[in-house]
Amino acid sequence: xxxxxxxxxxxxxxxxxxxxxxxxxxxxxxxxxxxxxxxxxxxxxxxxxxxxxxxxxxxxxxxxxxxxxxxxxxxxxxxxxxxxxxxxxxxxxxxxxxxxxxxxxxxxxxxxxxxxxxxxxxxxxxxxxxxxxxxxxxxxxxxxxxxxxxxxxxxxxxxxxxxxxxxxxxxxxxxxxxxxxxxxxxxxxxxxxxxxxxxxxxxxxxxxxxxxxxxxxxxxxxxxxxxxxxxxxxxxxxxxxxxxxxxxxxxxx
Numbered sequence: 001x002x003x004x005x006x007x008x009x010x011x012x013x014x015x016x017x018x019x020x021x022x023x024x025x026x027x028x029x030x031x032x033x034x035x036x037x038x039x040x041x042x043x044x045x046x047x048x049x050x051x052x053x054x055x056x057x058x059x060x061x062x063x064x065x066x067x068x069x070x071x072x073x074x075x076x077x078x079x080x081x082x083x084x085x086x087x088x089x090x091x092x093x094x095x096x097x098x099x100x101x102x103x104x105x106x107x108x109x110x111x112x113x114x115x116x117x118x119x120x121x122x123x124x125x126x127x128x129x130x131x132x133x134x135x136x137x138x139x140x141x142x143x144x145x146x147x148x149x150x151x152x153x154x155x156x157x158x159x160x161x162x163x164x165x166x167x168x169x170x171x172x173x174x175x176x177x178x179x180x181x182x183x184x185x186x187x188x189x190x191x192x193x194x195x196x197x198x199x200x201x202x203x204x205x206x207x208x209x210x211x212x213x214x215x216x217x218x219x220x221x222x223x224x225x226x227x228x229x230x231x232x233x234x235x236x237x238x239x240x241x242x243x244x245x246x247x248x249x250x251x252x253x
Contacts, residue, residue: 022135025147025163026123032168034199039120042199046225053217060219069235070117084235085113091237102237108178115157122151122159130154141171142189169193169200174210185210197226 030036044065051058051074058076071084082093082102090105090113105113115122122131136148145165152158162172173188192204201224208216 020135020147022133022149025135025149025168026126026133028168029163029170030124032200036124038198039124041227042119043227044230045119046223046228046230047221048223049219049221051217051219063230063234064117064119065230065232065235066119068114068117068119069232070113071235083109083113084237085110085117086232086235086237087117089237090114101240103240104237108181111155111157112177114155115153122153123149123161126151136160138165144171146171170202187211196224199226 030039033039044063047062049060051060056076058074060072060074062070062072064070068087069085071082074081076096079095080093081095082091083105084091085105090110091102092105092109093100093102118129122129123133126133131154132152134150134152136150139146139148139162141148141162141164146162147165149161149163150158151161158176160174161170163169164171170190172190175186175188177184177186186207187210189206190202190204191206192202193200194203201221203221203224205219206216207219
């Protein structure tokens with residue numbers, strides 16, 4: 001009887017360690033990033049670094065600001081591509097296709113920009129955002145034990161997040177997104193975590209289509225600056241210049 005009681009107590013005391021709930025895992029993930037108070041106090045962030053793909057390297061700057069504002073500038077050979085969302089509307093400049101004027105985002109591009117503009121990510125306050133989170137299970141990711149969370153966003157987008165079971169920091173994400181009308185899965189490997197002002201950020205992200213099909217890209221952050229002053233104007237789409245008017249041809253005599 002004593003032996004049975006000891007076994008029962010051992011099982012009961014082991015449950016909190018092995019049977020983590022979704023909300024417990026998310027709480028520990030938030031704590032690992034720096035804690036809820038510091039994350040909520042984060043009003044803006046500017047990240048600069050390099051983007052490498054297919055043998056090409058480009059510099060970039062990405063800026064976020066509450067509520068739901070985002071801008072990305074990528075410079076290549078004197079040309080700068082811009083993608084931005086001002087909290088309501090998205091716009092972009094894509095000079096590589098010969099378009100030098102800003103144009104509104106629509107469809108899949110706008111949906112992706114809205115998702116990226118969430119400074120807190122899909123897990124924090126997920127119920128208020130209308131997201132659902134499911135604990136798929138515990139599995140190996142890059143040789144480490146990880147918790148696999150499936151996140152279904154309010155807009156129907158799906159993300160698979162893999163959190164280190166030891167540190168509770170992100171190891172890997174697989175995001176289903178639609179590009180040019182085709183649904184694709186993008187896998188991101190997060191690494192080189194560093195502390196900046198009490199918050200943990202990955203300074204290296206490697207991305208490629210899930211299953212290693214197709215070329216990949218590497219993002220390296222050189223500098224991450226929390227709570228920098230950011231003007232709202234940089235997120236607004238600039239006015240498009242009116243086309244030059246040509247003088248009418250003289251009437252024939």
